[in-house]
Amino acid sequence: MPASYLWLIPLLPFAGFLINGTLGRRLPRALVSAVALIPTFISACLWGWLWFSMKAPGAPESIQSVVTLFGNNWIQISGFHADFAFTVDHLTLIMLGVVTCVGFLIHLYSVGYMAHEEGYWRFFAYLNLFMFFMLVLVLSANFLLLFVGWEGVGLASYLLIGFYFKKDSAANAGKKAFIVNRIGDFGFLLAMFLLIAHFGSLDFHTVFSAAAADPSTCGIYTAITLLLILGATGKSAQIPLYVWLPDAMEGPTPVSALIHAATMVTAGIYMVARSHVLFDHCPLSLGVIAVIGAATAIFAACIGMVQHDIKRVLAYSTVSQLGYMFLACGVGAYTAGIFHLLTHAFFKALLFLAAGSVIHALSGEQDMRKMGGLRKRIPITFWTMTMGVFAIAGIPPLAGFFSKDEILFHAFTSPNPLGKLLWLVGLITAGMTSFYMFRLWFKTFFGEERFEEHHSDAHHGDHAHGVHESPLVMTLPLIILALLSFIGGWVGVPHAMGGHDEIGEFLAPVFSNGTAIAEAASRGTELGLAAVSVLVALFGLFVAYVLYYKKPGTAASYAAKFPALYRVVENKFYIDEIYQALIVAPLLMFSRLILGTLFDGGVVNGSGYLAGSSARGLGALVRKVQSGNIRSYAGWLALGAAAVIAVMIFGH
Amino acid sequence: MTVPISYYLVLAAVLFSIGAASFLIKRNIITIFMSIELMLNAVNLTFVAFAHMWHQITGQIFVFFVMVVAAAEAAVGLAIIIAIFRTRQTLNVDQVNLLKN
Numbered sequence: 218m219p220a221s222y223l224w225l226i227p228l229l230p231f232a233g234f235l236i237n238g239t240l241g242r243r244l245p246r247a248l249v250s251a252v253a254l255i256p257t258f259i260s261a262c263l264w265g266w267l268w269f270s271m272k273a274p275g276a277p278e279s280i281q282s283v284v285t286l287f288g289n290n291w292i293q294i295s296g297f298h299a300d301f302a303f304t305v306d307h308l309t310l311i312m313l314g315v316v317t318c319v320g321f322l323i324h325l326y327s328v329g330y331m332a333h334e335e336g337y338w339r340f341f342a343y344l345n346l347f348m349f350f351m352l353v354l355v356l357s358a359n360f361l362l363l364f365v366g367w368e369g370v371g372l373a374s375y376l377l378i379g380f381y382f383k384k385d386s387a388a389n390a391g392k393k394a395f396i397v398n399r400i401g402d403f404g405f406l407l408a409m410f411l412l413i414a415h416f417g418s419l420d421f422h423t424v425f426s427a428a429a430a431d432p433s434t435c436g437i438y439t440a441i442t443l444l445l446i447l448g449a450t451g452k453s454a455q456i457p458l459y460v461w462l463p464d465a466m467e468g469p470t471p472v473s474a475l476i477h478a479a480t481m482v483t484a485g486i487y488m489v490a491r492s493h494v495l496f497d498h499c500p501l502s503l504g505v506i507a508v509i510g511a512a513t514a515i516f517a518a519c520i521g522m523v524q525h526d527i528k529r530v531l532a533y534s535t536v537s538q539l540g541y542m543f544l545a546c547g548v549g550a551y552t553a554g555i556f557h558l559l560t561h562a563f564f565k566a567l568l569f570l571a572a573g574s575v576i577h578a579l580s581g582e583q584d585m586r587k588m589g590g591l592r593k594r595i596p597i598t599f600w601t602m603t604m605g606v607f608a609i610a611g612i613p614p615l616a617g618f619f620s621k622d623e624i625l626f627h628a629f630t631s632p633n634p635l636g637k638l639l640w641l642v643g644l645i646t647a648g649m650t651s652f653y654m655f656r657l658w659f660k661t662f663f664g665e666e667r668f669e670e671h672h673s674d675a676h677h678g679d680h681a682h683g684v685h686e687s688p689l690v691m692t693l694p695l696i697i698l699a700l701l702s703f704i705g706g707w708v709g710v711p712h713a714m715g716g717h718d719e720i721g722e723f724l725a726p727v728f729s730n731g732t733a734i735a736e737a738a739s740r741g742t743e744l745g746l747a748a749v750s751v752l753v754a755l756f757g758l759f760v761a762y763v764l765y766y767k768k769p770g771t772a773a774s775y776a777a778k779f780p781a782l783y784r785v786v787e788n789k790f791y792i793d794e795i796y797q798a799l800i801v802a803p804l805l806m807f808s809r810l811i812l813g814t815l816f817d818g819g820v821v822n823g824s825g826y827l828a829g830s831s832a833r834g835l836g837a838l839v840r841k842v843q844s845g846n847i848r849s850y851a852g853w854l855a856l857g858a859a860a861v862i863a864v865m866i867f868g869h
Numbered sequence: 870m871t872v873p874i875s876y877y878l879v880l881a882a883v884l885f886s887i888g889a890a891s892f893l894i895k896r897n898i899i900t901i902f903m904s905i906e907l908m909l910n911a912v913n914l915t916f917v918a919f920a921h922m923w924h925q926i927t928g929q930i931f932v933f934f935v936m937v938v939a940a941a942e943a944a945v946g947l948a949i950i951i952a953i954f955r956t957r958q959t960l961n962v963d964q965v966n967l968l969k970n
Contacts, residue, residue, distance in 0.1 A: 848892065848893050848962070851892055852893050855889050855893070
């Protein structure tokens with residue numbers, strides 16, 4: 218594909234946003250859907266074209282295209298310049314495929330899911346805006362443009378989380394996401410300033426080739442990468458900035474699938490993988506990422522095990538799986554991280570959409586305690602979700618198994634001194650993941666029916682007629698994603714299992730330099746580790762089976778035995794409350810008392826009042842003179858004349 | 870014997886001061902008018918005195934101007950005073966405060 222068409226990929230969704238955003242209110246719903254879907258579909262087709270042209274023999278490893286904007290340079294300030302430039306290499310190609318294809322499927326699903334919602338046009342306008350910014354993020358050829366996309370997806374995420382803006386909780390969740398992300402973005406900005414200071418450029422090619430040529434100055438790289446990590450923890454919901462993602466479930470379910478599972482939250486992993494040249498110079502930063510990732514993975518999995526809201530389980534699961542990807546990057550296995558990103562995009566988008574289909578069937582019910590026995594009622598949703606659950610739990614030969622196993626293998630064999638511990642944490646997390654996913658599965662689809670049949674209700678208007686399967690426009694994306702969740706992992710079957718690791722070969726040109734992975738590890742180790750992780754996953758399945766299917770009620774009795782522990786976990790370790798008490802409350806106090814009362818009330822208002830009242834006092838003084846009484850004027854005149862005469866006589 | 874100029878000036882100053890003082894103190898508008906005339910005459914006296922002293926005609930001419938202005942002022946002023954008296958039934962300036970504020 219000629220580079221000159223590259224700009225079309227992000228621009229098409231933007232055109233959709235413009236049309237729907239300005240005219241959508243007056244257009245019929247069918248037209249709104251067409252305006253939103255067709256550009257996204259064309260973008261996906263363009264990606265396909267790009268894919269084949271870059272897979273062709275003799276194709277260049279990357280193509281670059283500069284959009285002519287404001288003259289040739291987007292930004293030019295003495296010595297520094299940045300272009301509005303897009304670039305595509307093999308890493309970008311994978312991300313691009315996830316964004317355009319999964320994005321299109323979710324657009325399609327939304328047509329069904331949002332069919333009865335108010336603000337239909339607004340939803341699709343936002344969704345297209347998100348696509349535009351995400352594609353800019355993925356395609357950008359420098360850190361600055363990446364940051365534009367980074368901020369843009371944050372904006373779209375904010376708008377979509379707060380889509381039901383009449384609900385307080387939704388508006389607050391949107392604000393929380395936005396503000397927490399600002400903290401991370403602050404780190405990203407500082408990292409960019411350091412990059413400019415050190416390299417004088419933000420262009421990927423310039424920076425990375427300079428960094429590759431000069432591996433000695435470790436200090437500055439450590440500073441830059443640590444700040445980049447801060448940015449990544451914000452966007453990708455890692456400790457300590459993960460708190461916004463579970464709350465983001467207030468948005469419509471397709472948003473959770475697209476933005477908060479498949480694409481935007483993986484931007485942090487993409488950014489780290491993209492800047493791997495910098496990270497490879499700093500063992501410290503890599504260690505930090507690995508530890509953050511592993512800690513987040515197990516921590517979020519803990520919370521996920523006891524949540525009752527079906528979407529929140531998936532939200533914590535997302536946080537946990539993102540932790541896995543960071544763990545992979547931290548041990549230098551960027552390929553494994555991107556591989557897991559790819560498979561996770563399939564099965565987590567599937568899980569969210571299937572959960573949305575369940576919620577749709579139950580007319581808005583999200584509490585798993587009020588579900589159960591749905592297997593027969595909504596069979597397509599059941600079977601597709603089953604595929605997603607088995608995939609994320611790591612049961613072979615589904616997608617999640619291969620990618621998760623790859624990460625665990627690389628953690629185990631990494632030269633990092635904590636490698637074995639990281640592997641153990643990852644393994645335990647895998648067991649927990651399997652447990653809470655099957656818990657969700659059993660609680661939702663098996664056992665007795667605990668839901669109430671709604672014959673007329675507010676959520677979906679008058680069309681609701683009890684529990685019903687979703688329309689084709691929603692089940693079709695489910696089926697496609699289920700298929701991808703099944704076979705998606707086969708692109709990365711490792712050599713040890715008789716595959717030939719296509720994704721590894723595909724990404725080799727990007728990660729060739731620096732990723733010193735111990736490929737020498739024996740075939741036996743890899744197979745052994747895989748067997749262990751499968752056993753752990755099956756154990757999770759077994760425990761969930763016993764607790765929630767065979768003897769329902771056992772889980773509750775265990776919870777009753779350790780009430781304090783259970784309450785702490787159920788309340789998410791009170792992290793939100795701790796943040797509230799340690800950071801938000803003191804900040805508010807400082808703002809209200811010191812800045813508000815003392816500074817604003819005392820200094821600002823005081824000086825304002827001082828100026829006002831002194832002018833008024835002066836006026837009151839002078840007003841006495843302006844009495845309008847002619848005799849007093851004359852008196853002042855006479856007094857003045859007398860004074861002049863006195864000065865003339867006695868002055869000398 | 871010639872009267873020294875200072876005598877004239879002192880007399881004029883005394884007359885002017887009396888005029889100025891009564892202008893400030895009196896409330897009756899006609900009395901105020903008369904005190905203005907008194908001050909003008911005090912000034913006229915100094916003009917004549919200096920004109921005589923320096924043997925110059927200028928001062929005398931100025932006196933004529935002042936008298937013309939005073940006559941015109943008396944004509945217009947008295948007409949206003951009569952009009953005010955007819956509408957307000959008073960000649961007290963403190964009560965004639967139509968233009969105040």
